[in-house]
Amino acid sequence: MSKVNENFLNLKEDYLFSKISSKTNEYKKKYPDKKIISLGIGDVSLPLVPSVIKAMHKAVDEMAKQETFKGYGIVQGYDFLIERINEVEYETRGVCLDKDEIFIAAGTKGDLAGIIELFSLDNKVALMNPVYPAYRDTNIMMGRNEITYLKATKENNFIPDIPKEHVDIIYLCSPNNPTGSVLNKKQLEKWVKYAIENNSIILYDSVYESFISDEEIPHSIYEIEGSKSVAIEFRSFSKLAGFTGVRCSFTVVPKELKAFTVKKEQINLNSLWRRRQSTKFGAASYITQRAAEAVYSEQGQKEIIENINYYKQNAKYIKEELEKVGFEVYGGINSPYIWLKTPNNMKSWDFFDKLLNEAAVVGTPGVGFGKYGEGYFRLTAFSSKENTKEAMSRIVKLFK
Numbered sequence: 287m288s289k290v291n292e293n294f295l296n297l298k299e300d301y302l303f304s305k306i307s308s309k310t311n312e313y314k315k316k317y318p319d320k321k322i323i324s325l326g327i328g329d330v331s332l333p334l335v336p337s338v339i340k341a342m343h344k345a346v347d348e349m350a351k352q353e354t355f356k357g358y359g360i361v362q363g364y365d366f367l368i369e370r371i372n373e374v375e376y377e378t379r380g381v382c383l384d385k386d387e388i389f390i391a392a393g394t395k396g397d398l399a400g401i402i403e404l405f406s407l408d409n410k411v412a413l414m415n416p417v418y419p420a421y422r423d424t425n426i427m428m429g430r431n432e433i434t435y436l437k438a439t440k441e442n443n444f445i446p447d448i449p450k451e452h453v454d455i456i457y458l459c460s461p462n463n464p465t466g467s468v469l470n471k472k473q474l475e476k477w478v479k480y481a482i483e484n485n486s487i488i489l490y491d492s493v494y495e496s497f498i499s500d501e502e503i504p505h506s507i508y509e510i511e512g513s514k515s516v517a518i519e520f521r522s523f524s525k526l527a528g529f530t531g532v533r534c535s536f537t538v539v540p541k542e543l544k545a546f547t548v549k550k551e552q553i554n555l556n557s558l559w560r561r562r563q564s565t566k567f568g569a570a571s572y573i574t575q576r577a578a579e580a581v582y583s584e585q586g587q588k589e590i591i592e593n594i595n596y597y598k599q600n601a602k603y604i605k606e607e608l609e610k611v612g613f614e615v616y617g618g619i620n621s622p623y624i625w626l627k628t629p630n631n632m633k634s635w636d637f638f639d640k641l642l643n644e645a646a647v648v649g650t651p652g653v654g655f656g657k658y659g660e661g662y663f664r665l666t667a668f669s670s671k672e673n674t675k676e677a678m679s680r681i682v683k684l685f686k
C-alpha cells in the first residue's frame with residue numbers, strides 16, 4: 287500500500303490564487319460581457335526587451351550548429367552570467383563575492399523550496415506576516431508545523447520587531463510582497479546583529495530589488511557588514527527583466543556561512559547547497575542564461591529600466607488615485623505592490639467581492655498572505671497602463 291506524505295495534508299486547502307480564480311470564473315459566467323481587469327497576480331505584462339530577444343535568437347542559432355551546440359550545462363551556471371551578475375549587482379555596491387558563491391537557477395521559487403532542505407526540522411523558523419505564502423507552505427510540506435509569525439501591520443510600518451524569543455531561520459522579504467515595505471540600512475543592521483548573536487540564518491528574498499527608488503535603501507543584504515556569515519540572498523530576473531515565463535534567478539550562498547551539527551560541528555552551507563543542486567537541479571538552459579546576460583549589456587539595462595519605470599508609473603498612479611478618494615495606502619514607492627487598508631475595517635475577502643462585483647476589478651485579499659493581512663488588500667502595478675487607468679477610474683467611482 288502506498289502511503290502519502292501527510293505533511294501535504296496540513297496545507298490550507300484553498301491556495302489563495304485558486305480561490306481568486308474560481309470566484310473570478312463564477313463572475314465571468316454570470317456576466318460574460320463585462321470586462322474584468324486584474325490587478326491581482328504578480329505577473330508582468332510587458333514583453334521581453336529587444337536585447338534579450340536578440341540574445342535568445344543568437345543562442346538558439348548556436349544550438350543549431352555542431353561546433354556551438356551546448357548539452358547539459360554547468361549546474362552552478364555559466365561563468366559569463368555569474369561574472370556579469372557579480373560586477374553589476376554586487377561590485378558596483380561595494381560587495382565583494384567569489385564567483386562560486388553565486389548559483390544560477392530557474393526561478394527563486396524553486397530555490398526557496400530547496401534551501402530549507404539544508405536545515406534540520408528542529409530549527410525554529412520565523413516568517414514576516416503577511417508575506418509571500420510559499421515560505422509557509424514549503425515549510426509545511428517539509429513537515430514543519432510550528433512557525434513563528436512576525437507581525438507586520440501599519441502600527442510598525444510593516445517592519446516586524448526583532449523577535450524576543452530565539453529563532454534559527456528568519457525569512458526577510460524586502461521590498462516586501464505584499465506590503466511594499468522596505469528594510470532600510472539601520473533595520474537590516476539590527477537583523478544581521480540578531481542573526482550573528484543567535485547563530486541564526488537570514489533568508490533574504492530581494493526579488494523586487496529593481497523597484498527600489500530611495501537612495502538609502504540597501505539593494506543587497508551584503509551591503510551590511512557581517513551579513514555574509516549569516517545571510518543567503520535570493521534574486522530573480524522575473525521582475526527585473528520580465529523573465530516570469532523564461533525562468534532565471536540567482537541565489538548567493540557565501541562561503542562564510544555555517545550551520546551546526548548536533549555535535550556543534552560547523553558545516554559550510556555553500557558546499558552543502560552545491561551538493562544539493564548537483565543532485566536535484568538540472569541547471570538553467572544555455573539560451574536562458576544568454577538572455578539573462580543580455581540584461582546587463584548597456585542597451586539591455588536601458589531597456590529594462592524603461593519597463594521597470596512603466597510599472598513604477600502605474601504604481602504611483604494607483605497610489606495617488608486611491609489617496610484621492612480617502613484610502614490609507616502603503617507601498618507603491620519602492621515596490622510594484624500597493625497595500626491598502628480596506629475602508630471601515632471591511633474584511634479582505636468582502637472587499638475582494640465588492641471590487642469584483644461592483645467594479646469588475648480583481649485584486650488580492652490581504653488575509654491570503656497571513657492573518658495580519660486581514661483588513662488589507664493588495665493591488666499590483668504589473669498590468670498595462672490602459673488597464674490600470676480603467677481599473678482605477680472604476681474604483682474611484684465606487685468610493686467617491
Ligand code: PLP
Pocket residue numbers: 328392393394395396418459463491493521522523524530534535
Ligand atoms: N519571492 C517573492 C516574494 C515573490 O513574490 C515571488 C514571485 O512572485 C518569488 C519569490 C518567485 O520568483 P520567481 O519568479 O523567480 O520564481
